[in-house]
Amino acid sequence: MHNLVNFLTAGILATAPLLFGVLGEILTEKSGNLNLGVEGMMFMGGIGGLLGAYYYGLSTDTPSTFVAVLLAILCSMLCAGFGAFLFSVLTITLRANQNVTGLALTIFGVGFANFFGEAVAASDPNRVLAVSESVRNAFNGPIFPPAMVQIPFLGKLLFSHNFMVYLSILLALVLSLFLYHSRKGLNLRAVGENPATADAAGVNVTLYKYVATCLGGAISGLGGLYLVMNAACGVGGVWVHNCIDGYGWLAVALVIFSVWSPSRAVLCSLVFGGLSVMRYYYPVSWIPSTIYDIIPYLTTAVVLIAVSIRNSRQSQPPESLGLAYFREER
Amino acid sequence: MKKRILALLLALVMGLALAACGGDKSDTPATGEGSETKAIAAGDLKIGLILIGDEADAYNKNHVEGIKAAMQNLGIAESQLQIKANVAENADCEAAITELAEAGCQVIFSNSFGHEQYMVKVAPDYPQVQFCAATGFVSASDELDNTHNYFARIYEARYLSGVVAGLKTQTNKLGYVAAKPYAEVISGYTAFYLGAKSVNPNVEMYVNYTNEWSDPAKEATNAKALIDRGCDVVSQHSDTSAPATTAQENGAFAVGYNADMIPAAPKAALVSARINWGVYYEYALGCMISGEAIPQDWCEGLAEDAVYLSDLNEAIVAPGTIDAVEKAKVGLMDGTIQVFQGPLYDTNGTVVVEDGKAYQENEKSSAPAWDKIIKGITVLS
Numbered sequence: 001m002h003n004l005v006n007f008l009t010a011g012i013l014a015t016a017p018l019l020f021g022v023l024g025e026i027l028t029e030k031s032g033n034l035n036l037g038v039e040g041m042m043f044m045g046g047i048g049g050l051l052g053a054y055y056y057g058l059s060t061d062t063p064s065t066f067v068a069v070l071l072a073i074l075c076s077m078l079c080a081g082f083g084a085f086l087f088s089v090l091t092i093t094l095r096a097n098q099n100v101t102g103l104a105l106t107i108f109g110v111g112f113a114n115f116f117g118e119a120v121a122a123s124d125p126n127r128v129l130a131v132s133e134s135v136r137n138a139f140n141g142p143i144f145p146p147a148m149v150q151i152p153f154l155g156k157l158l159f160s161h162n163f164m165v166y167l168s169i170l171l172a173l174v175l176s177l178f179l180y181h182s183r184k185g186l187n188l189r190a191v192g193e194n195p196a197t198a199d200a201a202g203v204n205v206t207l208y209k210y211v212a213t214c215l216g217g218a219i220s221g222l223g224g225l226y227l228v229m230n231a232a233c234g235v236g237g238v239w240v241h242n243c244i245d246g247y248g249w250l251a252v253a254l255v256i257f258s259v260w261s262p263s264r265a266v267l268c269s270l271v272f273g274g275l276s277v278m279r280y281y282y283p284v285s286w287i288p289s290t291i292y293d294i295i296p297y298l299t300t301a302v303v304l305i306a307v308s309i310r311n312s313r314q315s316q317p318p319e320s321l322g323l324a325y326f327r328e329e330r
Numbered sequence: 331m332k333k334r335i336l337a338l339l340l341a342l343v344m345g346l347a348l349a350a351c352g353g354d355k356s357d358t359p360a361t362g363e364g365s366e367t368k369a370i371a372a373g374d375l376k377i378g379l380i381l382i383g384d385e386a387d388a389y390n391k392n393h394v395e396g397i398k399a400a401m402q403n404l405g406i407a408e409s410q411l412q413i414k415a416n417v418a419e420n421a422d423c424e425a426a427i428t429e430l431a432e433a434g435c436q437v438i439f440s441n442s443f444g445h446e447q448y449m450v451k452v453a454p455d456y457p458q459v460q461f462c463a464a465t466g467f468v469s470a471s472d473e474l475d476n477t478h479n480y481f482a483r484i485y486e487a488r489y490l491s492g493v494v495a496g497l498k499t500q501t502n503k504l505g506y507v508a509a510k511p512y513a514e515v516i517s518g519y520t521a522f523y524l525g526a527k528s529v530n531p532n533v534e535m536y537v538n539y540t541n542e543w544s545d546p547a548k549e550a551t552n553a554k555a556l557i558d559r560g561c562d563v564v565s566q567h568s569d570t571s572a573p574a575t576t577a578q579e580n581g582a583f584a585v586g587y588n589a590d591m592i593p594a595a596p597k598a599a600l601v602s603a604r605i606n607w608g609v610y611y612e613y614a615l616g617c618m619i620s621g622e623a624i625p626q627d628w629c630e631g632l633a634e635d636a637v638y639l640s641d642l643n644e645a646i647v648a649p650g651t652i653d654a655v656e657k658a659k660v661g662l663m664d665g666t667i668q669v670f671q672g673p674l675y676d677t678n679g680t681v682v683v684e685d686g687k688a689y690q691e692n693e694k695s696s697a698p699a700w701d702k703i704i705k706g707i708t709v710l711s
Contacts, residue, residue, distance in 0.1 A: 118386050231576045241386040277555070
């Protein structure tokens with residue numbers, strides 16, 4: 001039972017970075033933009049947040065942890081959002097190919113983050129780009145009072161996590177409400193399905209696409225921040241070369257796995273996150289660990305096949321996904 | 331138009347085929363006679379270095395710093411060194427080695443296990459050039475005189491770092507984030523465990539593989555799982571500081587490898603086992619200058635300063651650690667302590683090293699060869 005609780009807790013901790021990435025990409029894709037640069041934006045969000053907290057710590061003698069955390073989140077979203085903004089200018093205004101631009105953004109973001117991470121680390125007297133202990137604790141410690149955390153079984157499972165975990169789930173709920181229960185969400189989905197129709201109905205297609213893509217990128221960037229700050233499945237508040245390796249691509253795949261639904265994204269990320277840490281908690285001596293490692297990917301593939309066989313109308317991508325909208329061609 | 335393209339393509343194919351024939355001719359078998367080194371003045375020496383990554387990670391950085399220090403000591407200018415960074419263990423490596431040899435390097439070093447096969451492929455074409463592969467193992471058995479292997483007795487430093495961990499642990503459970511189930515890794519964690527056991531007979535150790543040399547997220551998850559299992563000191567054979575920071579945030583302690591982890595995790599990092607590659611580079615380059623032959627296999631340890639412990643984090647190590655480490659170090663250097671001292675049993679209770687005997691690591695080759703899991707160590711997955 002003890003091991004089960006530990007496993008589920010670790011699984012939840014491993015879920016959050018994926019969930020941020022997936023939610024950001026869902027918002028982006030609902031506007032009809034396929035941004036393959038999630039990996040790059042996660043890197044940019046990670047380094048942006050880390051640098052924000054790091055420079056704030058250097059700039060003042062009595063740093064406030066709250067301000068440092070707030071700055072980390074803000075800088076992370078701004079930095080990743082900037083990456084998404086570049087993508088938007090190229091694909092929405094200049095109507096460049098979305099796949100190519102997204103791949104370029106990934107290459108750019110990875111280089112951007114590693115460059116600044118290592119350049120700043122080299123200038124630090126300790127040769128390491130690290131945030132203060134209080135900031136690390138804020139990103140890793142539970143937000144609920146210890147009495148709640150100590151409730152047997154449920155306490156650790158529900159109340160022991162860091163604030164980013166709850167933030168990611170809250171974000172999924174908000175995004176779900178926005179997309180399916182608000183006028184603006186309806187407009188956004190219309191833009192993704194058929195921009196010409198939305199345009200004719202008086203929706204500002206370009207504005208919707210810009211806002212959704214930039215905000216989506218900013219949310220994805222939080223996943224990078226989580227990996228940089230978290231100490232259970234990330235690097236714990238220090239810049240490590242290539243530390244977000246691969247998570248962005250997983251997020252892109254999980255968007256399809258969760259069929260563009262924010263609420264389903266929570267479940268899918270949880271399954272994936274849980275399966276990816278399972279090997280360390282439930283080792284099976286006769287399964288080679290390299291085989292065990294592919295189980296989450298295998299599960300994703302099987303579910304995708306099952307979903308595509310069912311072929312329901314709800315589980316389709318936005319119809320104009322990946323296509324640039326050119327008003328004159330209506 | 332189509333015909334023209336076809337003609338062009340055919341011409342191209344023919345040209346390539348001719349080029350391939352040309353290449354075959356130079357593939358004359360090595361005779362070994364040509365590899366007698368002659369003395370090269372320090373100012374004329376050209377050195378090539380192939381790196382698996384770049385200076386961003388500790389492993390490659392240690393190599394670069396080592397070779398630069400060696401060059402400085404020998405009065406070789408930095409411009410005489412050519413570095414090829416981020417060379418993967420594939421055909422790119424062959425191209426990189428050939429380029430360096432063509433550029434006139436008289437000695438070429440590579441720092442990853444998988445580079446060696448390409449060195450052995452290129453070496454016959456350049457009998458005058460010395461090829462040295464770190465962590466490799468075929469030099470002693472191949473027919474070539476100009477290939478060499480080098481490594482360090484890292485298990486000695488691992489043993490010492492194990493002493494630090496064995497004294498620190500309260501739960502008597504150590505964790506080990508291991509990269510891949512290779513002899514190099516197994517030899518390292520066995521030495522670490524035996525070091526801990528030498529000061530704490532009740533200690534046991536859990537090992538989890540990440541199956542990657544460098545994957546920070548996996549290393550962190552792995553370390554977290556070990557700590558969840560009750561391990562309060564975590565060591566690693568992997569490239570990043572993630573296990574150390576994970577230990578810090580979860581109230582455990584960490585013993586590092588390759589890099590000093592104290593800046594990344596000041597409240598958890600106890601010490602790190604490290605290799606000083608500069609010792610070999612200075613020796614090998616010295617051989618080039620004096621005209622002496624470089625040995626086929628080179629492996630030195632504490633006695634030659636080729637391996638060492640980084641500075642202890644004195645604020646958090648257990649009391650008495652400094653003395654215990656010093657005692658073990660003296661014992662290892664004068665031979666009164668053998669790392670793989672019998673009796674050692676495997677997990678089934680079968681004797682693998684008999685009482686009164688000791689297994690000599692690195693006796694046959696510079697690459698570690700110990701690959702048995704001994705009693706007290708549990709490999710989880």
